[in-house]
Amino acid sequence: MSVYQCPECGFQYDEQLGNQHEGLKPGTLWHSLPEDYACPGCAVRLRDDFELLPATSNQPK
Amino acid sequence: MDTSALTDNAEPYRDRKRYAWWLSILVPALINGPLLIYLTGSTALAWGPVIFIYLIIPVLDFVLGEDRSNPPESAVSALEEDRYYRYITFATLPVLWAIFIASVWFLGTHHLPWYTQLPLILSAGLSGGLGINLGHELGHKNTKLERWLAKLVLAPTGYGHFFIEHNRGHHRDVATPTDPASSRMGESIYVFVLREMPGALARAWKIETERLQRCEQPVWSLHNEILQPALITLTLWTALILWLGIGALPFILLIAFWSNFQLTSANYIEHYGLLRQERSPGRYELCQPHHSWNSNHVFSNWVLFHLQRHSDHHAHPTRRYQSLRHFDNLPELPNGYMGMFLISYIPPLWYRIMDKRVIKSVGGDVSRIHFQPGHRAQLIARYGLTEVQS
Numbered sequence: 001m002s003v004y005q006c007p008e009c010g011f012q013y014d015e016q017l018g019n020q021h022e023g024l025k026p027g028t029l030w031h032s033l034p035e036d037y038a039c040p041g042c043a044v045r046l047r048d049d050f051e052l053l054p055a056t057s058n059q060p061k
Numbered sequence: 062m063d064t065s066a067l068t069d070n071a072e073p074y075r076d077r078k079r080y081a082w083w084l085s086i087l088v089p090a091l092i093n094g095p096l097l098i099y100l101t102g103s104t105a106l107a108w109g110p111v112i113f114i115y116l117i118i119p120v121l122d123f124v125l126g127e128d129r130s131n132p133p134e135s136a137v138s139a140l141e142e143d144r145y146y147r148y149i150t151f152a153t154l155p156v157l158w159a160i161f162i163a164s165v166w167f168l169g170t171h172h173l174p175w176y177t178q179l180p181l182i183l184s185a186g187l188s189g190g191l192g193i194n195l196g197h198e199l200g201h202k203n204t205k206l207e208r209w210l211a212k213l214v215l216a217p218t219g220y221g222h223f224f225i226e227h228n229r230g231h232h233r234d235v236a237t238p239t240d241p242a243s244s245r246m247g248e249s250i251y252v253f254v255l256r257e258m259p260g261a262l263a264r265a266w267k268i269e270t271e272r273l274q275r276c277e278q279p280v281w282s283l284h285n286e287i288l289q290p291a292l293i294t295l296t297l298w299t300a301l302i303l304w305l306g307i308g309a310l311p312f313i314l315l316i317a318f319w320s321n322f323q324l325t326s327a328n329y330i331e332h333y334g335l336l337r338q339e340r341s342p343g344r345y346e347l348c349q350p351h352h353s354w355n356s357n358h359v360f361s362n363w364v365l366f367h368l369q370r371h372s373d374h375h376a377h378p379t380r381r382y383q384s385l386r387h388f389d390n391l392p393e394l395p396n397g398y399m400g401m402f403l404i405s406y407i408p409p410l411w412y413r414i415m416d417k418r419v420i421k422s423v424g425g426d427v428s429r430i431h432f433q434p435g436h437r438a439q440l441i442a443r444y445g446l447t448e449v450q451s
Binding site: 036038042043045 | 228230232273274275277278344347348375376377378379
């Protein structure tokens with residue numbers, strides 16, 4: 001389970017937590033989303049633009 | 062934190078525009094039809110706000126000129142955190158709601174000739190347009206409070222779907238042929254509106270139903286973020302009709318239309334003729350600063366929360382209004398939005414002023430011009446351009 005971050009607006013997606021508002025269940029893998037899935041925070045960047053955060057910061061906030 | 066005097070490399074940074082943003086409240090609060098008539102007793106003053114917005118602001122923009130200054134990058138995070146700027150947006154909301162209600166009340170309870178009704182409707186619609194501008198600023202923020210306030214401020218004019226459509230639709234598709242909210246060279250605003258208004262609602266509905274399907278929630282439920290503000294609209298309009306009678310309904314609808322047409326006008330001038338390059342079928346390059354028209358004219362920017370620094374807004378949509386930046390060598394409008402709105406309402410004048418600017422901003426490269434289908438060959442011939450060889 002990893003955390004991905006939008007390089008534009010800083011929106012974070014934690015695979016372990018999912019995202020309730022977006023309808024992504026806990027455990028949904030980021031790369032299982034469609035390629036053109038746009039950042040829920042800014043809609044400017046797409047799935048593959050997101051950066052994988054180092055595992056050390058992989059803690060639910 | 063108070064950023065009125067920030068230290069930047071030992072030099073204090075002062076935001077010179079800090080108090081100018083009060084104009085966003087003061088302009089609609091002081092220059093609106095019902096108030097001017099009440100204060101002066103003269104119905105001729107109903108024209109005051111219309112003349113102020115469409116004629117006097119463009120003159121002020123011309124006279125006061127442009128401001129190209131930016132806050133230093135080191136001051137931006139403190140500027141964004143400074144809640145003062147947020148409170149200005151919060152305080153504008155009740156003012157705009159009050160003007161909407163007061164205008165419907167005034168029109169619904171007075172027997173007025175059409176030449177007084179018309180400016181009152183236009184004036185209320187201009188204030189409603191400022192409401193959409195405020196909803197735009199609030200709707201881009203990732204705090205729950207601001208997103209709810211966005212729905213609330215968009216509700217009186219029945220445009221709650223804008224908050225979804227704009228953030229998730231327009232920002233993704235901007236300056237591509239699929240975007241109903243990006244205008245094309247050779248497309249008049251009167252043709253554009255027929256594509257823009259229905260297209261916006263359809264795209265918002267599609268985006269929201271897809272989200273609800275992922276959430277496994279029914280589309281027709283209170284989870285639907287289009288229906289939430291629509292319910293506020295319905296409640297407000299019903300209350301006004303119960304209070305003032307069914308005769309108020311045409312005024313409500315006309316004011317709502319003119320408000321929403323101000324958004325249409327903004328959409329029309331913000332990306333006119335500019336086109337992102339298609340990298341592979343259906344996939345476009347990232348939106349670049351040169352895909353938006355900008356204006357640094359000071360007065361209209363103070364009234365519009367820096368919306369006119371549009372390139373930076375599209376590159377960084379969550380950036381707050383007080384920290385939006387000017388960049389050199391971007392497509393620039395010759396006047397602020399209000400002046401350009403008026404010009405766009407006269408299509409031959411618009412083409413005369415803007416088409417040459419489109420061509421200049423793309424360096425004459427027709428592959429970077431967003432043409433209205435059917436007008437391409439004619440426009441290329443008229444302006445002596447060279448068609449790209451495929």
